[in-house]
Amino acid sequence: MSGVEWIWQRxxxxxxxxxxxxxxxxLRACVQAQGTLLGMAGAVDRADELHxxxxxxxxxxxxxxxIEGETLNVASVRSSLARRLGLEPDSKPSPRSEGAAELLLxxxxxxxxxxxxxxxxxxxxQLFPDDALPLHGAMHVGGLRGDEPMQVVxxxxxxxxxxFEAPPRAGLEAQLERFLQWFADSRADAGLDPLLRAGIAxxxxxxxxxxxxxxxxxxxxxxxxxxxxxxxxxxxxxxMSASILxxxxxxxxxxxxxxxxxxxxxEWLQWxxxxxxxxxxxxxxxxDRLLTKARFWQNHRNDGLSAExxxxxxxxxxxxxxxxxxxxxxxxxxxxxxxxxxxATRHLADLxxxxxxxxxxxxxxxxxxxxxxxx
Numbered sequence: 452m453s454g455v456e457w458i459w460q461r462x463x464x465x466x467x468x469x470x471x472x473x474x475x476x477x478l479r480a481c482v483q484a485q486g487t488l489l490g491m492a493g494a495v496d497r498a499d500e501l502h503x504x505x506x507x508x509x510x511x512x513x514x515x516x517x518i519e520g521e522t523l524n525v526a527s528v529r530s531s532l533a534r535r536l537g538l539e540p541d542s543k544p545s546p547r548s549e550g551a552a553e554l555l556l557x558x559x560x561x562x563x564x565x566x567x568x569x570x571x572x573x574x575x576x577q578l579f580p581d582d583a584l585p586l587h588g589a590m591h592v593g594g595l596r597g598d599e600p601m602q603v604v605x606x607x608x609x610x611x612x613x614x615f616e617a618p619p620r621a622g623l624e625a626q627l628e629r630f631l632q633w634f635a636d637s638r639a640d641a642g643l644d645p646l647l648r649a650g651i652a653x654x655x656x657x658x659x660x661x662x663x664x665x666x667x668x669x670x671x672x673x674x675x676x677x678x679x680x681x682x683x684x685x686x687x688x689x690x691m692s693a694s695i696l697x698x699x700x701x702x703x704x705x706x707x708x709x710x711x712x713x714x715x716x717x718e719w720l721q722w723x724x725x726x727x728x729x730x731x732x733x734x735x736x737x738x739d740r741l742l743t744k745a746r747f748w749q750n751h752r753n754d755g756l757s758a759e760x761x762x763x764x765x766x767x768x769x770x771x772x773x774x775x776x777x778x779x780x781x782x783x784x785x786x787x788x789x790x791x792x793x794x795a796t797r798h799l800a801d802l803x804x805x806x807x808x809x810x811x812x813x814x815x816x817x818x819x820x821x822x823x824x825x826x
Contacts, residue, residue: 458713465629503688780818
C-alpha cells in the first residue's frame with residue numbers, strides 16, 4: 452500500500468464528521484428542488500406519470516451499470532420494468548434484466564423492509580443470474596468476497612497504481628453488521644439530515660466493498676433506498692445514477708481522495724449533494740416539458756392537425772437531443788414527417804396560421820420554426 456493509510460484503518464473509523472456550514476446551502480437547494488419536483492408531478496396525468504417512472508427507473512438501471520463499464524440490453528430491461536408497472540403484461544425479458552428491475556423496485560418501493568445481510572445477498576444474486584455466471588468464473592454470487600485482497604488498480608502490471616484497498620476479509624461480517632445497524636438506527640435520528648444519511652450510506656458501503664463484483668451497483672441501490680426513505684415519492688422521478696455517470700471521473704476522484712483522507716467527509720458530501728441536485732433539476736426540466744406538452748395539446752385539440760403535423764410537433768415539444776432545440780427547418784420537417792417539399796411548406800404555413808409554431812429570426816432557406824410561446 453506504499454505507506455497509504457486508508458480511511459478504514461484509522462482508529463476512529465467509521466465515526467464520520469463533516470462541516471455543517473459548508474453543506475447547509477446545497478442541502479437547502481436539494482430540499483427545495485425535491486419540493487418543486489413533487490409539486491409539479493402532482494399535475495401530471497396518471498398515464499404520463501407511469502411512463503415517466505418507467506423511463507426514470509430504466510435510466511437508473513442502465514446508467515448504474517454503465518458507470519462500471521457494463522452494458523445492459525435497454526429493450527429487455529424496459530420490458531421487465533413495464534411488466535412490473537402494468538404497462539406490458541406479456542413481455543419476456545432476460546433473467547439479467549429481470550434481476551436488475553427487481554432489485555431497483557425492491558430498493559425504491561419496499562422502503563420499510565429492513566436492510567439485512569440476507570437482503571443484500573439476494574440483491575447480489577439478482578445482479579448475477581445463472582445466464583451471467585460463465586462470464587464471472589469463480590465469483591461468489593450471493594456471498595461475500597473471498598480472502599484475497601480487494602483492490603481497485605490501474606496502470607501497468609509491473610507498476611500498478613492502487614486507487615483503493617478495501618478492508619480485509621477477516622472481520623467483514625462484523626463491519627457489515629455495524630453498517631446495517633447504523634442504517635436501521637439512523638433513519639430515526641432527528642439530528643441527521645436524511646439526504647446526508649444517503650450520502651454517508653453510499654460512501655460507507657462502497658468503502659467496505661463486500662462483494663467480488665457489483666459493489667458499485669449495490670451501493671447505488673442502497674443510496675436509492677435511503678433517498679426513497681427520505682422523500683417517499685420523488686425518488687421515482689429522478690435518476691441519480693445518470694448524473695453520477697455524467698461526472699464519472701469526478702465520482703471516482705472524490706471517492707479516492709476521501710478514502711485516503713481523514714474521517715471528515717465534507718468534500719464527498721458536497722459532491723454527492725451537487726450531483727443529487729443535478730438529477731433533481733433534470734427531472735424538473737423533464738416534467739416541465741410534459742406539462743408544457745399537455746397544455747399545448749389542450750389548447751390545440753380542435754385544430755384538425757394531420758398525423759404528420761402531430762408527429763413533428765411532438766418532437767419539438769419533447770425537447771432534448773431529438774427535439775430540435777434550435778428549431779426545425781422546412782427540410783427537417785420534410786425528413787421527419789416523410790412528406791414532399793411542397794407538403795412540408797403547406798403544413799408549416801398551416802401550423803403558423805393556427806398558432807402552433809412561430810418563426811425564429813432569419814429568413815429564406817435558413818428559416819426555422821419553434822413551438823409558439825403563446826399569446
